[in-house]
Amino acid sequence: MAIASVVVATEAGAAEAVLADLSRLPNTEVYGSKENQIVTVIEADSVAALTEGMQRLAAVDRVVGVYPVYAGADE
């Protein structure tokens, strides 16, 4: 079980729209946003699998950047 917190940056004014899309992704939890930056936490089976999760975030419409801040495994 691995988790990572990620700041998702969006196009200007697109935060609300992206928020809604993110909250529908599996294993993804949204904690809030400031202007065009959204605090997200993703889970995966392993640390390696986290990269998949981040790619999923990056693929969301109107996302311009995905910045992991913390990653760790829950032994």
Added chain:
Amino acid sequence: MKMTRRELMKYSAALAAASAIGFDLPLPKGVLAAAGEPDHWVKGVCRYCGAGCGVYTGVKGGKVVAVKGDKENWNKGFLCLKGNFLPAILYAPDRLQYPLLRKGNKFVRISWDEAMGVMVNKFHDAIRKNGPNSVAFYGSGQAYTEESYFVNKLFKGGLGTNNIDGNPRLCMASAAVGYVSTFGKDEPMGAYDDINHAECFFIIGSNMAEAHPVIFRMVNERKQKGKDVKIIMVDPRKTLSARIADLHMSFTPGTDLAILNAMAHVIIKENLHDKKFVDKHTIFKTVTDPGPPPKVKTVTWDEYVKFLDDYTPEAAEKISGCPAAEIVKAARWFAQSKATMSFWCMGLNQRTRGVWANNMVHNLHLLTGQICRPGATTFSLTGQPNACGGVRDGGLLSHLLPYGRLVANDKHREEMEKFWGLPAGRIQPKPGLTAMEMFQSVNSGGTRCLWVACTNPGQSLPNVDAYRKGMAAEDTFLVVSEAYHPTRTSELADLVLPAALWVEKDGTYGQSERRYQYVEKAIEPPGEARPDLMVMIDFANRLFAAMGRKEEARKLFNYKNSEEVWNEIRLCSKGTAYDFMGMTRARMKKAHGLQWPCPTEDHPGTVRRYTSEYDVLVKQQDPKAEGVLFYSAKADDNRVTIWLRPHKGPAEPPDAEYPFVLTTGRQIEHWHTGTMTLKVPELKRSAPDAYVEINPRDAAKVGVKNKDKVKVTSRRGTIVLEAKVVDVPRDGLVFMPMHYPDRMINSLTTDAYDAMSKQPEFKICAVKLEKV
């Protein structure tokens, strides 16, 4: 709030990310964060007022994280400001999690086993030494029907004492006695749906906009959509409700009875009454000697007309200060509209002449035939979510037995003794202590053990300080079942039992329009808190074991869950005017409430009573009946009573020493004694503290400006609070909200009560104001 290790890791990770962008991360239970959707929604009912809005609670990770209105229920998905913030009440920091026993000035945590042991000892001791009437129960219109029914059975049927009453004695008793004395049976015959058909609304003694906001919404919608819909509002305050009134009638507090009689006078003098309806369906009665017991005489139409001779609009204007022209206008609108619907609440009920006021509103509908048709009905608004279902209908009050039965009626007692499997003569014929009498008995030491569940009399009783003394005293063992601690009542208790709150337990609520609704359990209660029903069953079995009556307990108190109690309740209603045998639990789980009568499983519920088109019980009584049949008034040949009631003022009018009238009431932000709503940060910020509402002219007289500190004193107590200077109350009238535990307005109010209903006059007492 407990977090799993994983949740903690996720939160910490999020915190790191949030701080990287300078974002203040809200707490995990942040109200407005645009987080993900709840995992599932659970159908239920709002915890607050008697409007009884359907709600869904959104559950995620074992917690309620959101609510939304039930759009398939009568409220069409709407909630009021309080309902909108429901989740927070479940997670307040002062939720009680363990039983507490008083040791001197402190409370000590004990186990449930020990708590039950102590409670059984005390009750058993009292019963053994002083008989079953030395113990009492004070219940609530917020408890589930299953809970009220069970404890009623325990006290009246098991212990053989009628000393069980409830807080609806303080809010709805006058309405209940009003309906019974006029119609023969309690509860409105109409429904919220009548709003959609009414052309004239007569709203008296009710600030719907703040006290029943979602019903107010329906009224406003009708006014917007209908053609020429007229709204009359009768209130000595120009409240937020009055914003939509076409005619706002102000009057000296306590003089509205004169206005109601004057309206009847005008209706008759201008020949606007429906003589055919009156002749067919009514009978006239007057009380010749109040007794007790009162001596009642049947009189004629002519005698009624003569009785009203003195109540000219001019005479009423002299008494009430309400202009005669307005009284005449109101009477004409009332009588001549295609359909008139009345609403009232505490303004009429919390009075020493509350029953009379209720009778007089019914009189207007009966005189004009504005009744038992879509849009034409006389509708009492209820304050609590289950005062109707659990206490009035369920028969918890000290003079009642379930579903329209009375302890004083031999046949009714026999029915219940048979139904409950009791020896003949077990149920006592004499009505027990009513609320005020009960707390007077606590004061005098007559009541040795008192169990208070789901209510807060230490704040809500009128003249409250006089009764707090008795509750605190050592000679009464006080047990309080509560979700929170401390409250102004639990702080006085000897034993406090932690209660599951709202959707932490399942059960049935019955609201103002005879709609019974099932509240499904959504989450677990915190700590060791238990549903009151399970505690009552536990206590009953243990007490009876201690009394050597185990076999009896096995017969009477053997329920595993609330559904088993509900099934017995349905059976108990069978064949009565309530008959909701058709409301099986399975149906209730699916339905968005059902209105009784609902005698069979395929019956859709009853929108309107007493008329053959809508009410199946009409043809049951008389297969040939067409149209209106008041089968509730069998004793009078199906004729309902128009009572000759004189005007009589309040118990404590203003005088030279106490020149202002103090009235009490509600704000939209809060409900009752604020134990729930004051824990919600948003609601608390919007309405943080008590105040005294004074109009600018009176403020100038007293020499106060907005937010100045004012000392308000009655014969019973004194409070200092901030003035709110607004042109809302009439000259000579001040208003204070009831919700605040730190500034209890009931230190000032009078405990004078209506002789018929025993309901106190919270709405009127005399005070003086001094600038501090």
Added chain:
Amino acid sequence: MNRLIVLIGLCLLMQPQAVLAAAAKHPATPENQECVECHGDQEKVWFDGKHGLMNVKCIACHGSTDKDFAAKPGSAACRGCHGDQVAQAMKSKGKEGKSCFPCHDPHALTVKGGSAKPYHVPGGK
């Protein structure tokens, strides 16, 4: 593990417009101060509108003045009474995104002139 440290290090270097400005907080106010005392203009528009008549007060959308204050509320705040409309608007696509206020005046709640076609069924009733 090393890969992660590098990753984190990289992202910290790459903080684009991470302006560490204070979040939109409400100034501290005494408990007995009402919103209308400073925000009379908004209050008047609100009072004359549907929410004003129905007593859907400031807190319903903006929270209290404490940690839960939201100057510009998200549509989640509307869900309690307008669940259908919020769900439908969130689903539909649109340049303006999923806040309610591109189309609805924030205090009068009336539909603004020139708004695109509605993203949800009509409210009320």
